Structures are given as structure tokens and as C-alpha cells.
Amino acid sequence: FNCALYELNRHDSDLIETLRETVRGPGFEANQNENDWIAYRERLKHEFYLKPVFGQEETHVSLSQLYIPPRAHWTEKRVDEQDDPDSIRHLVNLHTNMQDWLSNARPGRCIRLIQGGPGCGKSSFTKYFAANLADDANWRPILIELQRLRGTGSLSERTTRLLTEQQEVFGVSPFDRAHFDDHRPLVLIFDGLDELAVPETAGAQRIAEIFWDELDDLLSQLNTESKTRAFAIITGRDAIVQAALSSRGGRKLPSLDALAVNGLHALNRDAFETFDDVSTDDQRPLWWQLYAGAIGANKEVPPVLRENTLGSLTDEPLLCYLLALSGKADESRQRNIDNPNEIYQKLISDIWSRVWGPEPIQLATQTDEQRVLLRQKGPIAAFRDQDSFEQLIEYIAIAAWRGGENRIATLESFDAAVRHTPAEDIWIRFQEDFNSVSSEESFTTLALTFFFRKQDLADRGFEFTHRTFGEYLVARCLVRHLDESVERFANARSVNELADWLNLCGAAELTPTSIDFLMNEMRLKSAEGLRGLRTALAHIFKLSLRDGMPVRAGDQETWRSAEVRQRNAEGALLACVSAASIALMEKDKGASALDIGFMDPNISSRDLLERLNITGFNSTAFRQCLGGIDFRSSTNLDHLHMFLLNTSWRYSDLSGTFCFGSFLAGA
Numbered sequence: 001f002n003c004a005l006y007e008l009n010r011h012d013s014d015l016i017e018t019l020r021e022t023v024r025g026p027g028f029e030a031n032q033n034e035n036d037w038i039a040y041r042e043r044l045k046h047e048f049y050l051k052p053v054f055g056q057e058e059t060h061v062s063l064s065q066l067y068i069p070p071r072a073h074w075t076e077k078r079v080d081e082q083d084d085p086d087s088i089r090h091l092v093n094l095h096t097n098m099q100d101w102l103s104n105a106r107p108g109r110c111i112r113l114i115q116g117g118p119g120c121g122k123s124s125f126t127k128y129f130a131a132n133l134a135d136d137a138n139w140r141p142i143l144i145e146l147q148r149l150r151g152t153g154s155l156s157e158r159t160t161r162l163l164t165e166q167q168e169v170f171g172v173s174p175f176d177r178a179h180f181d182d183h184r185p186l187v188l189i190f191d192g193l194d195e196l197a198v199p200e201t202a203g204a205q206r207i208a209e210i211f212w213d214e215l216d217d218l219l220s221q222l223n224t225e226s227k228t229r230a231f232a233i234i235t236g237r238d239a240i241v242q243a244a245l246s247s248r249g250g251r252k253l254p255s256l257d258a259l260a261v262n263g264l265h266a267l268n269r270d271a272f273e274t275f276d277d278v279s280t281d282d283q284r285p286l287w288w289q290l291y292a293g294a295i296g297a298n299k300e301v302p303p304v305l306r307e308n309t310l311g312s313l314t315d316e317p318l319l320c321y322l323l324a325l326s327g328k329a330d331e332s333r334q335r336n337i338d339n340p341n342e343i344y345q346k347l348i349s350d351i352w353s354r355v356w357g358p359e360p361i362q363l364a365t366q367t368d369e370q371r372v373l374l375r376q377k378g379p380i381a382a383f384r385d386q387d388s389f390e391q392l393i394e395y396i397a398i399a400a401w402r403g404g405e406n407r408i409a410t411l412e413s414f415d416a417a418v419r420h421t422p423a424e425d426i427w428i429r430f431q432e433d434f435n436s437v438s439s440e441e442s443f444t445t446l447a448l449t450f451f452f453r454k455q456d457l458a459d460r461g462f463e464f465t466h467r468t469f470g471e472y473l474v475a476r477c478l479v480r481h482l483d484e485s486v487e488r489f490a491n492a493r494s495v496n497e498l499a500d501w502l503n504l505c506g507a508a509e510l511t512p513t514s515i516d517f518l519m520n521e522m523r524l525k526s527a528e529g530l531r532g533l534r535t536a537l538a539h540i541f542k543l544s545l546r547d548g549m550p551v552r553a554g555d556q557e558t559w560r561s562a563e564v565r566q567r568n569a570e571g572a573l574l575a576c577v578s579a580a581s582i583a584l585m586e587k588d589k590g591a592s593a594l595d596i597g598f599m600d601p602n603i604s605s606r607d608l609l610e611r612l613n614i615t616g617f618n619s620t621a622f623r624q625c626l627g628g629i630d631f632r633s634s635t636n637l638d639h640l641h642m643f644l645l646n647t648s649w650r651y652s653d654l655s656g657t658f659c660f661g662s663f664l665a666g667a
Helices: 002-010 011-021 028-049 094-103 122-134 155-166 202-222 240-245 284-295 311-315 317-326 340-353 370-375 386-401 411-419 422-434 437-448 467-490 497-507 514-525 527-548 559-587 605-611
Strands: 070-080 085-093 111-115 139-145 186-191 230-236 258-261 453-455 462-463
Touching: 011 111, 011 559, 028 122, 028 139, 070 311, 085 094, 094 111, 094 122, 094 258, 094 340, 111 122, 111 240, 122 139, 122 230, 139 155, 186 202, 202 240, 230 240, 240 258, 240 370, 284 317, 311 317, 317 340, 340 386, 340 467, 340 514, 386 411, 386 422, 386 437, 386 462, 386 467, 411 422, 411 437, 422 462, 422 559, 437 559, 462 467, 467 527, 467 559, 497 527, 514 559, 527 559, 559 605
Parallel strands: 111 230, 111 258, 139 186, 186 230
Antiparallel strands: 070 085, 070 258, 453 462
16 A cells, blocks of 8 residues: 555655645644654653663563652751751652642642652653653643753753654644643653753753743743643752752742652651651662562572662662662672672673674684684674773763763764873774774764663764763773873873873863762772872872963863863862872771872962862862861961862861851851
8 A cells, every 4th residue: 555655646746635635624733733642652651661671671671660669758847946947857659749749739839849869760750650641641741851952942942842853752842832732731741950950051050040940931831820731840969959949939839849759778767757658668678579570580689788788879779770780789698799889890891791793793803713712792892802892981971971961972072082092092993893884883883882872863972871870980981091190190290291181071070979989989999009099199189289280271262161171170180189088098097188288388278179169059069079188277268158068078187277257067
């Protein structure tokens, strides 16, 4: 039939056009729109119930088989009998609570914020909730991953482009009033507010303000005082959601509409005033039972998911899954696992060791003897060793970190990241060995060997299946660069030795999670290795404090952007200094806080804190990087305004430091 229709159209297109016009009668567009919604509902259900989670492409285990409805809490602000402010927590089942909110909707309460750390299950909840609503004809859910929004324009315009052009799920905008259904409200689920806070954009506070204003504009177009036609759910990491709550619009949000996700660990019942029949038991054994049942593994819960050897890290469903996927959960039956970086490293090693195809790849430079010795099949066999593979995926992570709007790594951004580094030779050799038709094909082959996914069908770029993979690899790349630079840094006579460091780290600010990974990567080093590294870092950092980074603003760059590059690179170096010092002091109780030059009257610790934006309420993540440092006799910290929530001074020495009149809230 299709062939006949094609031939008819080719020989008599006027006849087919008449048929088209006849079909496009009254109700055609409305019917087409309804069909779009039916297809989109199936897409949402497929994402949760059928699509394999990463790492389960062969077993076809889906998110629905591993999912535990998260617990969450909202905080009520009260004033006690002594007029002192008090915070009361209320524990809820997140799904039930959100469903009740929609079912009992009232005008003026059409927005909800959900916050939580990386890997706590926010995105999994959005997929579950969207799929659940997709089964209910009374609602029209739309799941919007904010990292996928592109270009300029209003939130409505960018979302419309995403749904009609990038994903091609609707023929017309779902916000088009001609196709609007007053009896089936929209539920707009915006996942990942923190994804909008990217390199070369405003800070978290400004990003939150802009998003909130745009969301207000969108909802005001759809809703009236008497009729709520659209609801919005926004998820994000803690810092960006807190910024949203302190924005103009956020301050108006009722406290019970701002929810924080709780983890899998047992909860202290005394910390909550109400429970809504929510269990406070440890949910990690339940998670393991689901996982083991899905893949056919031993259902006895491994020690790492019964005990607290990893502290709060197994509080996150993502880390539990990575423990299981990497085999570290089972390994914990024989030894303690206490560093999350081990889990990520094991995953990389497993990928390197995996068989990648039915036939061994034929390398351009491969001898018969080499073919016999090759352990791998597929594209990874083109590497000389595992370290070569790891270097390249680290630089894909660097490209994604610098990736601007969507944290996407493209061939162009990868080429720029790897240029003039030791990994450049590996990339050239990989392309030669793999004998690709094009660099684009080589890059695609490389990306598909790790936990990357296409941004969309029309895009040449790749993103990590979970952002923490990229943050881990960025931290590893920085530590690798330090290891290669120890001797140069130790003997440096000028800050010109930091030119490569500036090129590596200047384009983007480290995230708090990358800084955590950096700290744990240092903990994997020996005490002897840390001593040499710490000494070299202290020497080069003193030079940078005295002379600044070797920034040279060219014709294509403003001084302001050069200043940002300096701040990012200096902050990343401080993060490494602090991490190396703390790691050594944990291993060697005789080690003291590291002198980085603050005893010199010509070097000001206050200037460093202000230059890195550590002071003030909108401070950078570098506030985590003040530990293990000798601040003794630091001059002029009087009347310093520092909002120090999540600030780490661990193992630092501040004796003799003058802080008269300084605001040190949260220290």
C-alpha cells in the first residue's frame, strides 16, 4: 500500500493533495493533538516501566523494578513561647503528598519545589510521577529536563521548541490555548534547576530569580484567579533550590510546598513532629532485595548496605546502584569499602575489560601477534592500555564541564579540551588505529563506550547518564594533571608554570560534588605521595598568591572574563591544596596545617577569600576548600562578612588571626 501511495503521489500529486484537504476537515487538528498526547503518555510510561536503566542493557531491568517511593519532609517555621524561632519537620511519602496536592488544588498553590543532593532520587521520582499521571486521563503531565532547554527566549518558547522541534512529540505547542483542555490541567515537571547554573552564566541566586520570573509569566498565561489550568513541579540540588526559595517569588511559597528528599538510611523519628504513617526504617535492605530479585543475584544484603562504613553515601539510591553494578557491594562481604571513588573506578575498569563486539576489531597497526594477545573486542581495543582510555574519557568530562548551556560534550569542545595535553597523542593514535571514516565517528565510538547518551537525535553531542560521572572524572583529571606536574611545581620560579592549569580549569567553576570527589581521590594516595604533592602545591600556590595566575587577556577576551578565568583556576588550585593537606593530616597525625604564605605580610588571606567570592551570601563552592591550611596571623580579617554554611575549616590553624566584628554564620 505504501509503495502504491508513493507512486500515485509521484505521478498525480494533485489527486493526493485533494485527499489531504478532505482528510484535514473539521476536528482534524484537535484529533491530531489528542493523538500526540496519547503517544506522549506512552513515552512517559516507557521511560519508567520499560526502558533499561544504564548498565542493564542486556538484562533489561527498568527503573520501575528498582524504585522505592522516596520519603521527604517539609519544614514549618514557628516561634516558641520565648519568641525564639523554631523549625518543625513533617515527614511525608513524597508521591502521596504530591498526589494530594494536585487533587486538592487551590488557587495560588500551583508550584512545588523538591530539593536533594546528587543521586538522592529526584529524577527517578519525576519519571515515576510523570508515568503515574500519564495513566490518569484527568491530567496532562509534561516532563522537562532543564539541561535540554536551548537557545534564547522565554521559558514557554524554549519548552515549546524542546517538545515540538527537538523531541518532536507535539505538532503544536502544548501551551496553545486553541488546544488547551480546561478539564485536564497541565502538570509541568521541571527536573534539574541546577542544570541552568552553568559556566559563564549568573550565580545560583540570579539563575533562580530569572527562572522564577519566567515560570510566573508562563503560569499567569495559563491560569486565572478562579481556575488552575497548569501546575509546576521543580527539582534541583540543595543550593539552587535554597536560592530559589530566597528569591522574590520563592519567598511567597508556603513552607509545605518546599520539600526535601530524605535518603534510604534509617530516620530518627524524634526529628519529625508528624509522620503520615511513613516508615523510618532503613530502606537499603529493601533496595537490595529489589535489585537482587531483578537480576537474579544473592538476596542476602551485603555488609556495605547494612552497616555505615560509607557513612551517608549509601543514603543515595544512585550510590547503592553503583555499588551493586560495580561489584563493590558483593566485595564488601570480604573487605570494607569506605571511599566512593573506588566504586566509580571499578565501573571504569569493568567497562575497559568488557567484550565490546562479536568480532575483534582490525587495527591498522596491528600485527598477528598483537591480535592473539588482545583481551578486548570492539573499539576499546584500539587503546594501548586502560590508562589511555581513562585519559580520553576524563577529557570528555572536561569538555562537558566547560560545555556551557547544556553541559554537553561535542567533538569540537573535546578537541579544544584535549589540545596540547598528553592525551592529544592518544586521541590521534586512537583515530589512526580505529581507522575511522571521520573524527566524528571516532568521537561517537569513544563516547558510546562509557555512560554517555545522545542529547537528542539531531544533536552531535553527548551527555553523561548521570552528572556525577562527569564530576568524578573532572576531579580525576585534575589530580592526574597534578601528578604529572609535581616536579615542575616544586621547582617553579614563576607562575608561568601554571599556564596549563589555567587552560584546564579556567573555563568553569568546580562544583561542590567535584570538590568532594577531589578530596576522596586524594585519600586514595599514600602518605608519602601526599607529602611530595602537598609541598609542591604549597610552593606554586604561594607564587600564584603573590603574582596571580598567568592570565593574558587577548583581543577576543574582556578583562572581566579574564578575571573569571583567574578565579576559577585559583579556586581549583586551592581545592587541591586543601584536599591534599587534609588527606595527609588524616593519614599522618604528626602533620601540621600547610603554610601557603599567609605568614608573609605581603600576602593577604582576606584578598584570597574575597577574590574567590567566598565571602557574602552568594559565595562559591570554594568555601569548602579552607581546610588543612595555616591561617595563623592572617592580617585584616576584621569585619569580614562570611556566610559559612557548608564551609570547611577542618584541620586549619587560625590561631592569632584577628576576626573582630566578622560575621561567621554557619561556621
